[in-house]
Amino acid sequence: MNKLKKILACMIITLGILYLPEIHANASTVTIDEATFPDSCVRKFAQEQDVNKDGVLSDEERNIVDYAL
DSSP, rough: OOOHHHHHHHHHHHHHHHHHHHHHHHHHHOOSSSSOOHHHHHHHHHHHHHHSSSSSEHHHHHOOOOOOO
């Protein structure tokens, strides 16, 4: 019974993440700053992906990334 509850809880959480419009509302750009990327190594990687060097990752710039080391 515990396993069934865990599976049900995971399904509910997953559906909530996928279907909440607030989560996806303003995802067209991501500002590269300490608030968004608190880890300096990750922030540096994000800055390297910023092709036009405007301090923001656009949808196009984010879609270029295939992997992160």
